[in-house]
Amino acid sequence: SFDNVDTPASTLKQQGVFVIGIGTRNSDSRELQKISYDPSYALSVSEFTDLPSVQEQLSSVMSTVLVRATPMTPTVTG
Secondary structure (H helix, E strand, O other): OOOHHHHHHHHHHHHOOOOOOOEEEOOHHHHHHHHHOOOHHHHOOOOHHHHHHHHHHHHHHHHHHHHHHHOOOOOOOO
16 A cells, blocks of 8 residues: 555554554565564465465464453543
């Protein structure tokens, strides 16, 4: 895409959102790495029909994310 992903990706990371980027062979891998919470969370498939082939990688990433997650106490305002 021609969109600048730097600011939105940075904002999501600051908010603690764990983004996993998955693209096809035509995707920009550097852009996927910027969008992803961590560059290693950028995955690629030849076609979206090949998504099952990254299931193991995705499972591994999700396990890492779950370990890093820290429960937060909700804040009530009002």
